[in-house]
Amino acid sequence: MRVLTFAVASLFSTLATASDVRIALVAGTVEITGLPPGEDDRWAELVRVTVHDERTPNAHRPAVVGTYEIEGDVLRFRPIFAFAPGMSYRVEVEGAEPTSTILHVPANVGVPVTRVDRVFPSTDLLPENQLKVYIHFSASMSGGDGLRFVRLVDENGNEVLDPFLPLGEHFWDHDRRRYTIFFDPGRVKRGILPNEQLGRPIQEGKRYRLLVDPDWRDAQGLPLAEAFEKSFRVGEADEEPLDPATWSLTAPGAGAREPFIVDFAEPLDHEILVRALEVEDASGAFISGQHEISRNETRWSFSPSEPWREGSYHLVVLGILEDLAGNRIGRPFEVDVFEAVRPEEQQSYRIPFAVVPVSR
Numbered sequence: 001m002r003v004l005t006f007a008v009a010s011l012f013s014t015l016a017t018a019s020d021v022r023i024a025l026v027a028g029t030v031e032i033t034g035l036p037p038g039e040d041d042r043w044a045e046l047v048r049v050t051v052h053d054e055r056t057p058n059a060h061r062p063a064v065v066g067t068y069e070i071e072g073d074v075l076r077f078r079p080i081f082a083f084a085p086g087m088s089y090r091v092e093v094e095g096a097e098p099t100s101t102i103l104h105v106p107a108n109v110g111v112p113v114t115r116v117d118r119v120f121p122s123t124d125l126l127p128e129n130q131l132k133v134y135i136h137f138s139a140s141m142s143g144g145d146g147l148r149f150v151r152l153v154d155e156n157g158n159e160v161l162d163p164f165l166p167l168g169e170h171f172w173d174h175d176r177r178r179y180t181i182f183f184d185p186g187r188v189k190r191g192i193l194p195n196e197q198l199g200r201p202i203q204e205g206k207r208y209r210l211l212v213d214p215d216w217r218d219a220q221g222l223p224l225a226e227a228f229e230k231s232f233r234v235g236e237a238d239e240e241p242l243d244p245a246t247w248s249l250t251a252p253g254a255g256a257r258e259p260f261i262v263d264f265a266e267p268l269d270h271e272i273l274v275r276a277l278e279v280e281d282a283s284g285a286f287i288s289g290q291h292e293i294s295r296n297e298t299r300w301s302f303s304p305s306e307p308w309r310e311g312s313y314h315l316v317v318l319g320i321l322e323d324l325a326g327n328r329i330g331r332p333f334e335v336d337v338f339e340a341v342r343p344e345e346q347q348s349y350r351i352p353f354a355v356v357p358v359s360r
Contacts, residue, residue, distance in 0.1 A: 023091050023101040029069075030077040030091050030103065046095055049077055051144050051169075052088040052102050061145075062169060064089065081176075084142035085221020107221040114139040114218035116228035119210070120270035121324055123296040124231065127238040128204045129188050129325045129333065133181040133230075134271055135212065140219040145169045146179045149216035155207040163187070163201030176219065178271075190334060202234045238266070238325040241332045244317065244351055253358035254310035259292070259301040260353070262315060267297040269322045276321040279304075280350075282312045310357055314350040 021034040030049055047068070050061040066079040083089060086107035092100040118136040135146075147168030152160040165182040172179055183201050186194035202208055212228040246265040252258040260279060270293060279287045279302055289304040319328060326333035329349060 021093055021099050023093070023099075023103070025083070025103045025105065026076075028078070028082055030089075032075045032077075032091070032093065033073060035073070035075060035093075046093055047075065047077060048092045048094070049079070050090050050092075052090040053145075053148070054088070055148070081143065084144075084217060084219060086217050087142055087144070087221065105221065107217075110220065110222055112214075112218075112222045112225045114141070114220075114222065115225045116212055119228075119230050121267050121297060122270075123267050124233060125235050126202065126232050127236065127325045128200055128202060128234050129237040129239070130202060130234075131183055131185070131188060131322075131324065131326045131333070132269065133183075133210065135179045135181065137177050137179070137218070140176045141172070141179070142217040142219055142221065143169075143172055143176050146171070146216065147181070149213040150181060151211045151213070152201065153209050153211060160201055160208070161198070180271075200237075204234050204236050207231065207233045238323060238327060239332050239334045241327050242268075242321065242323055242329045244329060244349065247351075249315065249351070249353050251313075251353045251355055252308050254355050255307050256358070257303060257307050259303045260308075260313075260315075261302075262300045263295075264298045264300075266323055269324060270297050272320055272322055273297060273300060276318040277302075278316045280314050280316055281309075286316075287313070308355045310355055312352060312354050314352055317349045317351065319346050319348055 021032065024031050030047075032047065035046075049064040049066070051064065053059065064079050065081075066077050069076040069078065077091075083105045085105050088102055088104050090100055090102055092098065115138050116135055117138045120134040120136075121130075135150075145168040147164055147166065150164070152163045154160060163183060165184045167182075171182070184194060186192045187198055187201050189195060208231070210230045210232070212224070214224040214227040216224050218224070243265075248263040250261040250263075252260060262277070273293055274291075277291070277300055279289070281287060287302075287304050288306075289302055292301045292303075293299070294301065317329065322328055322333075330346070
């Protein structure tokens with residue numbers, strides 16, 4: 001058996017394809033037989049597997065990533081991630097007699113248990129130029145285009161037209177438990193044609209609901225245990241860069257294990273905040289410990305693995321840190337395109353603080 005690895009089989013040729021090509025789902029693989037003999041090293045170039053959605057059957061979708069195995073006269077496609085129960089897949093074989101088949105993966109029979117676990121921002125007041133929403137699930141999901149299962153409705157119950165960036169298949173984390181929704185930047189950012197024609201997706205002074213359809217399937221092919229909705233109101237647009245001078249730092253005493261606390265003047269992007277802050281000592285070594293994000297993403301707390309020692313420290317902030325509207329330290333999201341070229345963005349910032357003995 002030979003194994004050929006391709007990320008995407010997108011290069012089709014004019015190789016002849018026999019009319020009796022048979023395509024089937026066998027033990028988690030797509031098995032194709034009846035291909036013409038010869039040039040079998042090119043078979044994988046002729047086969048393309050994509051997710052199939054009956055509601056948008058003609059939509060272009062990226063190929064499922066996997067490997068191809070040739071054994072005798074059988075070509076097998078094995079996906080990197082197992083085919084999701086309850087999902088359908090289109091298998092296309094290109095050639096002089098192209099053929100395609102829809103394969104349905106049987107759904108599991110069971111009680112739905114997966115649900116929306118958390119949504120960030122957790123606050124119910126978002127700026128008019130909000131950029132992202134993160135949906136966390138209690139278990140792995142099936143992947144694919146999650147935007148099909150998300151709607152945004154205004155306070156009158158009317159669905160907002162095209163509020164999100166339509167690239168919904170690419171915004172899963174590695175274990176498919178977090179899905180990121182981007183408001184369409186072309187509508188959020190002022191001076192862009194979509195913004196001028198349609199305005200921002202959410203508008204100051206109004207209320208909205210983000211609705212998650214319970215038919216969204218988890219990795220076992222089961223629907224969500226329940227629908228989900230997040231209600232929020234919209235405040236004025238935030239077009240100011242982050243300013244660490246507005247942050248409040250509370251340092252613990254030497255010998256204690258109480259957390260070092262940073263309070264921000266506004267909610268920050270949760271997923272970036274998770275990885276953008278650290279603490280280093282006077283020698284530049286990072287301090288090991290655990291951090292916690294609370295108070296609607298306006299507080300970051302760091303508890304060290306060992307008691308604090310007296311001395312100088314730095315809060316290290318990566319330049320990627322953003323607020324809810326995509327503003328960074330010293331750089332607003334709204335940039336005047338006619339402004340002179342800005343210097344390169346600083347990679348990180350160091351804010352000093354000291355741990356001193358507790359006065360008796």
